[in-house]
Amino acid sequence: MALQAAPAPAATEKVMENAEDAERARAPAARGREVRGFVLHDGLLDPAEQAAMMEDLRGVIAGAPLFSPMTPHGKPMSVRMTSAGAVGWVSDRRGYRYAPLHPRGTPWPPIPERVLAVWRAVAGVGRLPDCCLINFYAEGARMGMHQDRDEADFAWPVVSISLGDEALFRIGNAARGGSTESLWLRSGDVMVMGGAARLAHHGVDRIAFGSSTLLPRAGRINLTLRVAL
Numbered sequence: 001m002a003l004q005a006a007p008a009p010a011a012t013e014k015v016m017e018n019a020e021d022a023e024r025a026r027a028p029a030a031r032g033r034e035v036r037g038f039v040l041h042d043g044l045l046d047p048a049e050q051a052a053m054m055e056d057l058r059g060v061i062a063g064a065p066l067f068s069p070m071t072p073h074g075k076p077m078s079v080r081m082t083s084a085g086a087v088g089w090v091s092d093r094r095g096y097r098y099a100p101l102h103p104r105g106t107p108w109p110p111i112p113e114r115v116l117a118v119w120r121a122v123a124g125v126g127r128l129p130d131c132c133l134i135n136f137y138a139e140g141a142r143m144g145m146h147q148d149r150d151e152a153d154f155a156w157p158v159v160s161i162s163l164g165d166e167a168l169f170r171i172g173n174a175a176r177g178g179s180t181e182s183l184w185l186r187s188g189d190v191m192v193m194g195g196a197a198r199l200a201h202h203g204v205d206r207i208a209f210g211s212s213t214l215l216p217r218a219g220r221i222n223l224t225l226r227v228a229l
Ligand SMILES: O=C(O)CCC(=O)C(=O)O
Pocket: 133, 135, 143, 148, 160, 167, 169, 185, 202, 203, 204, 222, 224
Protein backbone atom coordinates (compact mmCIF):
# COMPACT_ATOMS: atom_id res chain seq x y z
CA MET A 1 0.00 0.00 0.00
CA ALA A 2 1.37 3.42 -0.89
CA LEU A 3 0.29 4.76 2.48
CA GLN A 4 2.39 7.52 3.99
CA ALA A 5 1.74 9.14 7.33
CA ALA A 6 2.21 12.90 7.54
CA PRO A 7 3.95 14.47 10.57
CA ALA A 8 1.79 14.61 13.69
CA PRO A 9 -0.54 17.63 13.55
CA ALA A 10 -0.05 20.58 15.88
CA ALA A 11 -3.28 19.52 17.57
CA THR A 12 -1.34 16.93 19.54
CA GLU A 13 0.35 19.76 21.42
CA LYS A 14 -2.75 21.37 22.76
CA VAL A 15 -4.16 20.37 26.11
CA MET A 16 -6.63 17.53 25.70
CA GLU A 17 -9.89 18.05 27.47
CA ASN A 18 -10.82 14.39 27.58
CA ALA A 19 -9.71 10.97 26.47
CA GLU A 20 -11.71 11.20 23.26
CA ASP A 21 -9.89 14.37 22.20
CA ALA A 22 -6.61 12.61 22.88
CA GLU A 23 -7.69 9.63 20.78
CA ARG A 24 -8.73 11.90 17.91
CA ALA A 25 -5.39 13.69 17.85
CA ARG A 26 -3.23 10.59 18.22
CA ALA A 27 -3.39 9.32 14.66
CA PRO A 28 -1.65 11.53 12.09
CA ALA A 29 -3.40 11.41 8.72
CA ALA A 30 -1.72 10.85 5.37
CA ARG A 31 -1.74 13.96 3.15
CA GLY A 32 -3.97 14.38 0.13
CA ARG A 33 -5.25 17.10 -2.18
CA GLU A 34 -8.33 19.04 -1.20
CA VAL A 35 -11.44 19.50 -3.31
CA ARG A 36 -14.08 21.60 -1.57
CA GLY A 37 -12.90 20.34 1.80
CA PHE A 38 -12.91 16.66 0.74
CA VAL A 39 -9.38 15.26 0.95
CA LEU A 40 -8.57 13.08 -2.04
CA HIS A 41 -5.73 10.53 -2.04
CA ASP A 42 -5.38 9.70 -5.74
CA GLY A 43 -4.36 6.10 -6.37
CA LEU A 44 -3.60 5.36 -2.71
CA LEU A 45 -4.19 1.65 -3.33
CA ASP A 46 -2.08 0.02 -6.01
CA PRO A 47 -3.57 -2.65 -8.32
CA ALA A 48 -2.37 -5.57 -6.15
CA GLU A 49 -3.92 -3.99 -3.06
CA GLN A 50 -7.17 -3.35 -4.92
CA ALA A 51 -7.31 -7.00 -6.03
CA ALA A 52 -6.60 -8.22 -2.49
CA MET A 53 -9.31 -5.94 -1.09
CA MET A 54 -11.77 -7.26 -3.66
CA GLU A 55 -10.98 -10.78 -2.48
CA ASP A 56 -11.73 -9.73 1.13
CA LEU A 57 -14.98 -8.14 -0.03
CA ARG A 58 -16.05 -11.31 -1.84
CA GLY A 59 -15.85 -13.01 1.57
CA VAL A 60 -17.97 -10.26 3.15
CA ILE A 61 -20.57 -10.45 0.38
CA ALA A 62 -20.73 -14.26 0.68
CA GLY A 63 -21.77 -13.80 4.33
CA ALA A 64 -23.95 -10.71 3.79
CA PRO A 65 -25.27 -10.72 0.21
CA LEU A 66 -25.88 -7.50 -1.72
CA PHE A 67 -29.50 -6.38 -1.59
CA SER A 68 -31.50 -3.69 -3.40
CA PRO A 69 -32.68 -1.11 -0.88
CA MET A 70 -35.87 0.93 -1.22
CA THR A 71 -36.07 4.59 -0.30
CA PRO A 72 -38.55 5.40 2.48
CA HIS A 73 -40.86 6.55 -0.38
CA GLY A 74 -40.84 3.03 -1.82
CA LYS A 75 -38.54 3.78 -4.76
CA PRO A 76 -35.83 1.17 -5.49
CA MET A 77 -32.27 2.50 -5.39
CA SER A 78 -30.14 1.71 -8.43
CA VAL A 79 -27.12 0.66 -6.35
CA ARG A 80 -27.08 -2.66 -4.55
CA MET A 81 -25.51 -2.69 -1.13
CA THR A 82 -24.44 -4.54 1.97
CA SER A 83 -22.26 -3.74 4.97
CA ALA A 84 -19.55 -5.04 7.26
CA GLY A 85 -19.09 -4.06 10.89
CA ALA A 86 -21.12 -3.88 14.09
CA VAL A 87 -23.92 -2.17 12.19
CA GLY A 88 -24.95 -1.82 8.57
CA TRP A 89 -26.83 0.91 6.76
CA VAL A 90 -30.31 -0.05 5.63
CA SER A 91 -33.21 1.78 4.02
CA ASP A 92 -36.84 0.75 3.69
CA ARG A 93 -40.33 2.09 4.44
CA ARG A 94 -39.23 2.65 8.06
CA GLY A 95 -36.52 5.07 6.93
CA TYR A 96 -32.75 5.30 6.68
CA ARG A 97 -30.86 3.86 9.66
CA TYR A 98 -28.04 1.69 10.96
CA ALA A 99 -29.13 -1.80 11.93
CA PRO A 100 -27.29 -4.59 13.81
CA LEU A 101 -28.55 -7.24 11.37
CA HIS A 102 -28.59 -7.76 7.60
CA PRO A 103 -32.18 -7.73 6.21
CA ARG A 104 -32.07 -11.54 6.14
CA GLY A 105 -31.57 -11.51 9.94
CA THR A 106 -27.86 -12.35 10.30
CA PRO A 107 -25.04 -10.23 11.80
CA TRP A 108 -22.82 -8.29 9.40
CA PRO A 109 -19.33 -9.77 8.85
CA PRO A 110 -16.39 -7.90 10.43
CA ILE A 111 -14.72 -5.09 8.51
CA PRO A 112 -11.65 -6.61 6.79
CA GLU A 113 -8.30 -5.60 8.34
CA ARG A 114 -7.07 -4.33 4.95
CA VAL A 115 -9.96 -1.88 4.84
CA LEU A 116 -9.36 -0.75 8.43
CA ALA A 117 -5.71 -0.10 7.49
CA VAL A 118 -6.89 2.52 5.00
CA TRP A 119 -8.95 4.25 7.69
CA ARG A 120 -5.95 4.25 10.03
CA ALA A 121 -3.78 5.82 7.33
CA VAL A 122 -6.08 8.65 6.30
CA ALA A 123 -8.79 9.36 8.87
CA GLY A 124 -6.54 11.10 11.38
CA VAL A 125 -8.57 9.88 14.37
CA GLY A 126 -7.95 7.21 16.96
CA ARG A 127 -11.36 5.56 16.84
CA LEU A 128 -12.18 2.86 14.32
CA PRO A 129 -15.32 2.84 12.18
CA ASP A 130 -18.20 0.56 13.15
CA CYS A 131 -19.72 0.39 9.68
CA CYS A 132 -18.31 -0.22 6.22
CA LEU A 133 -21.09 0.37 3.72
CA ILE A 134 -20.47 -1.47 0.44
CA ASN A 135 -22.20 0.01 -2.62
CA PHE A 136 -22.16 -1.89 -5.90
CA TYR A 137 -22.79 0.11 -9.09
CA ALA A 138 -23.75 -2.03 -12.09
CA GLU A 139 -24.16 -0.40 -15.51
CA GLY A 140 -26.47 2.62 -15.25
CA ALA A 141 -26.46 2.80 -11.44
CA ARG A 142 -26.07 6.20 -9.80
CA MET A 143 -26.55 7.88 -6.46
CA GLY A 144 -28.47 11.12 -6.07
CA MET A 145 -27.14 14.12 -4.16
CA HIS A 146 -27.47 13.52 -0.42
CA GLN A 147 -25.83 14.16 2.94
CA ASP A 148 -24.54 11.38 5.21
CA ARG A 149 -26.43 12.22 8.37
CA ASP A 150 -27.64 9.01 9.95
CA GLU A 151 -24.55 8.83 12.17
CA ALA A 152 -24.65 9.83 15.85
CA ASP A 153 -21.74 12.31 15.74
CA PHE A 154 -20.74 14.26 12.62
CA ALA A 155 -17.35 15.10 14.16
CA TRP A 156 -16.06 11.76 12.87
CA PRO A 157 -15.06 11.67 9.20
CA VAL A 158 -16.40 9.35 6.52
CA VAL A 159 -13.70 7.62 4.44
CA SER A 160 -14.55 6.48 0.91
CA ILE A 161 -12.62 3.85 -1.10
CA SER A 162 -13.27 3.44 -4.84
CA LEU A 163 -12.72 0.11 -6.62
CA GLY A 164 -13.42 -0.82 -10.23
CA ASP A 165 -15.00 1.45 -12.83
CA GLU A 166 -14.51 5.21 -12.73
CA ALA A 167 -17.28 7.32 -11.24
CA LEU A 168 -18.28 10.91 -11.84
CA PHE A 169 -18.58 12.18 -8.28
CA ARG A 170 -20.28 15.48 -7.57
CA ILE A 171 -19.69 17.66 -4.51
CA GLY A 172 -22.14 20.34 -3.46
CA ASN A 173 -22.69 22.35 -0.33
CA ALA A 174 -23.91 21.79 3.23
CA ALA A 175 -27.12 23.57 2.26
CA ARG A 176 -29.18 22.20 -0.61
CA GLY A 177 -28.49 23.68 -4.06
CA GLY A 178 -25.79 26.15 -5.09
CA SER A 179 -22.79 25.44 -7.26
CA THR A 180 -21.27 21.99 -7.47
CA GLU A 181 -17.95 20.56 -8.58
CA SER A 182 -17.41 17.17 -10.19
CA LEU A 183 -14.41 14.90 -10.32
CA TRP A 184 -13.72 11.39 -11.57
CA LEU A 185 -12.98 8.86 -8.84
CA ARG A 186 -10.78 6.01 -10.05
CA SER A 187 -10.01 2.56 -8.73
CA GLY A 188 -7.70 2.84 -5.74
CA ASP A 189 -8.67 6.43 -4.90
CA VAL A 190 -9.48 7.19 -1.27
CA MET A 191 -11.35 10.26 -0.10
CA VAL A 192 -11.91 11.68 3.38
CA MET A 193 -15.09 13.62 4.01
CA GLY A 194 -14.55 15.42 7.28
CA GLY A 195 -14.44 18.73 9.07
CA ALA A 196 -16.55 21.46 7.52
CA ALA A 197 -17.15 19.23 4.48
CA ARG A 198 -18.58 16.35 6.53
CA LEU A 199 -22.15 17.40 5.79
CA ALA A 200 -21.62 18.52 2.20
CA HIS A 201 -24.11 17.12 -0.30
CA HIS A 202 -22.54 14.63 -2.68
CA GLY A 203 -23.54 11.98 -5.18
CA VAL A 204 -22.49 9.88 -8.16
CA ASP A 205 -23.92 11.03 -11.51
CA ARG A 206 -22.71 8.01 -13.47
CA ILE A 207 -20.02 5.42 -13.80
CA ALA A 208 -17.91 4.79 -16.90
CA PHE A 209 -19.02 1.19 -17.24
CA GLY A 210 -16.18 -1.13 -18.30
CA SER A 211 -13.43 1.45 -17.67
CA SER A 212 -11.67 -0.90 -15.23
CA THR A 213 -10.86 -4.61 -15.33
CA LEU A 214 -10.79 -5.04 -11.54
CA LEU A 215 -14.27 -6.59 -11.43
CA PRO A 216 -14.57 -9.50 -13.89
CA ARG A 217 -17.94 -8.29 -15.21
CA ALA A 218 -17.14 -4.57 -14.76
CA GLY A 219 -19.01 -2.21 -12.43
CA ARG A 220 -17.89 -0.27 -9.40
CA ILE A 221 -17.62 -0.92 -5.68
CA ASN A 222 -17.51 1.97 -3.26
CA LEU A 223 -16.80 1.51 0.42
CA THR A 224 -17.67 4.17 2.94
CA LEU A 225 -16.27 3.72 6.43
CA ARG A 226 -18.33 5.39 9.10
CA VAL A 227 -18.43 5.86 12.85
CA ALA A 228 -22.15 5.33 13.07
CA LEU A 229 -22.88 4.85 16.77
O1 LIG B 1 -20.12 5.87 -4.38
C1 LIG B 1 -19.61 6.87 -3.93
O2 LIG B 1 -18.53 7.31 -4.31
C2 LIG B 1 -20.36 7.67 -2.89
C3 LIG B 1 -21.17 6.82 -1.97
C4 LIG B 1 -21.99 7.65 -1.03
O3 LIG B 1 -22.13 8.82 -1.20
C5 LIG B 1 -22.64 7.02 0.11
O4 LIG B 1 -22.57 5.80 0.28
O5 LIG B 1 -23.26 7.76 0.89
